[in-house]
Amino acid sequence: MKERIIQPDQKALQTLFQERLYRFSEQEPAMPSDTVKSTQKALIVVAITEADPKSAEGQMLDRMLSAVGLDRSGCRMVEGQSGLLYRRLESETTFELLLAFGYRAEDLGLQILFRQCERVQFRGRNLIFCPSLAELAQNQLAKKTLWESLKSVFPPAG
Numbered sequence: 001m002k003e004r005i006i007q008p009d010q011k012a013l014q015t016l017f018q019e020r021l022y023r024f025s026e027q028e029p030a031m032p033s034d035t036v037k038s039t040q041k042a043l044i045v046v047a048i049t050e051a052d053p054k055s056a057e058g059q060m061l062d063r064m065l066s067a068v069g070l071d072r073s074g075c076r077m078v079e080g081q082s083g084l085l086y087r088r089l090e091s092e093t094t095f096e097l098l099l100a101f102g103y104r105a106e107d108l109g110l111q112i113l114f115r116q117c118e119r120v121q122f123r124g125r126n127l128i129f130c131p132s133l134a135e136l137a138q139n140q141l142a143k144k145t146l147w148e149s150l151k152s153v154f155p156p157a158g
Contacts, residue, residue, distance in 0.1 A: 102132030
């Protein structure tokens with residue numbers, strides 16, 4: 001009997017993995033309307049070295065997520081990099097919260113006013129911009145402010 005190899009099409013692969021890698025740049029064309037969007041509770045922009053679950057920063061991130069009933073499986077982690085734009089992230093992912101560590105609104109192409117670790121609403125979504133996880137670990141006031149902001153987005157059950 002001849003072995004039959006099945007090659008899934010691009011749409012099937014997108015549905016299966018719900019993640020696509022992109023070059024983030026202004027010149028890149030918009031995503032086609034039939035592209036499957038990833039749906040996540042939170043979209044987290046963080047330096048990849050701080051996102052490592054084995055690092056002190058990664059463990060702190062996991063504790064923060066757990067405290068509001070989330071874990072990494074309910075979040076999309078995106079490494080902040082030159083040219084990463086909010087507009088692109090918004091077109092790829094449906095999310096309730098964008099949580100950026102070590103990146104400012106301007107770094108993502110946004111011109112909005114905010115205070116670090118405080119929630120701001122933008123286009124129906126919650127955004128929180130924080131210092132890097134390493135800096136946050138050393139700043140008790142920022143951690144308290146972030147905790148209050150996270151509770152306002154994901155209130156505790158009960």
